[in-house]
Amino acid sequence: MQQLKPESRIWITGAGSGIGKALVERLAAEGHQLVITARTSASLEDLAQLSEERILAAPADVTQLSELQEVAKKVEEHLGGLDMVILNAGTCEYLDDGQVDAALVRRVMETNFMGLVNTLEVAQPLLKNSAHPYLVAISSAAAYSPLPRAEAYGASKAAVSYFMESLRVDLAAKGVGVSVVYPGFVKTPLTDRNDFPMPMRISAEQAAADIVAGLKKGQPEIRVPRLFVAMLRRLGRLPFFIRTRLTQRMVR
Numbered sequence: 476m477q478q479l480k481p482e483s484r485i486w487i488t489g490a491g492s493g494i495g496k497a498l499v500e501r502l503a504a505e506g507h508q509l510v511i512t513a514r515t516s517a518s519l520e521d522l523a524q525l526s527e528e529r530i531l532a533a534p535a536d537v538t539q540l541s542e543l544q545e546v547a548k549k550v551e552e553h554l555g556g557l558d559m560v561i562l563n564a565g566t567c568e569y570l571d572d573g574q575v576d577a578a579l580v581r582r583v584m585e586t587n588f589m590g591l592v593n594t595l596e597v598a599q600p601l602l603k604n605s606a607h608p609y610l611v612a613i614s615s616a617a618a619y620s621p622l623p624r625a626e627a628y629g630a631s632k633a634a635v636s637y638f639m640e641s642l643r644v645d646l647a648a649k650g651v652g653v654s655v656v657y658p659g660f661v662k663t664p665l666t667d668r669n670d671f672p673m674p675m676r677i678s679a680e681q682a683a684a685d686i687v688a689g690l691k692k693g694q695p696e697i698r699v700p701r702l703f704v705a706m707l708r709r710l711g712r713l714p715f716f717i718r719t720r721l722t723q724r725m726v727r
């Protein structure tokens with residue numbers, strides 16, 4: 476098990492808005508050294524203004540391995556390595572009426588799953604010299620229970636969770652910590668696009684505070700907000716016919 480230690484060197488993807496941005500604000504205020512990545516450089520440059528000596532803007536598309544390798548070079552140059560990677564970059568698109576759209580599914584999987592895998596491949600060598608190497612993936616409460624319209628998004632996040640859980644087992648002997656974060660609804664540009672009710676939605680700042688608190692304790696699974704995510708987790712564990720009945724009621 477690892478824990479977030481003071482003055483860690485942290486790479487955060489998807490740092491330009493929402494949960495990633497709120498994590499940057501909190502972690503920078505606590506004195507960590509941050510490398511922040513997203514595709515839109517302007518949002519990263521704005522955030523880097525918070526602290527020029529603590530935040531390095533390093534734009535990249537997580538679906539492009541070569542762009543991530545450029546970020547790795549910057550990390551080597553500026554920080555000499557990393558202690559933590561927060562794999563947060565993500566997107567969400569829903570299917571309509573159960574109509575499968577392979578291009579949509581590919582887009583979501585490419586960013587949410589392959590983007591995470593690409594980042595891990597590039598980041599792993601950078602963690603080699605850390606005294607407390609720690610990988611953190613932002614999954615979703617949707618990974619706990621199949622939900623309507625979430626075929627692509629839920630599958631991508633279930634893949635993220637499985638991958639990270641598996642990696643935890645393989646890396647435990649090497650002392651690399653792994654935490655998986657399960658957010659429920661958090662108010663961000665991603666959920667502002669949703670046109671359905673989002674019970675117990677919390678602010679990105681609250682989500683970041685809860686995530687950081689979980690990382691300081693080294694919790695392997697971090698659920699935010701706890702009650703709503705616990706409810707979805709329970710739903711996912713109900714016998715199949717009860718779960719299906721309940722989730723069918725959510726279909727519009």
Ligand SMILES: NC(=O)c1ccc[n+]([C@@H]2O[C@H](COP(=O)([O-])OP(=O)(O)OC[C@H]3O[C@@H](n4cnc5c(N)ncnc54)[C@H](OP(=O)(O)O)[C@@H]3O)[C@@H](O)[C@H]2O)c1
Nearest residue numbers: 489491492493494513514515536537565615660661663665
């Ligand atoms: N909000 C929620 O309720 C909720 C719930 C469960 C899980 N999550 C997960 O939390 C994470 C953050 O989501 P959020 O709600 O904070 O969304 P958001 O505000 O839309 O932020 C997503 C971030 O990811 C970046 N990004 C997207 N595609 C990228 C790519 N190909 N390469 C690099 N960066 C990319 C975006 O910047 P650019 O567009 O500039 O690249 C942005 O900085 C996601 O993994 C999401 O699935 C969110």
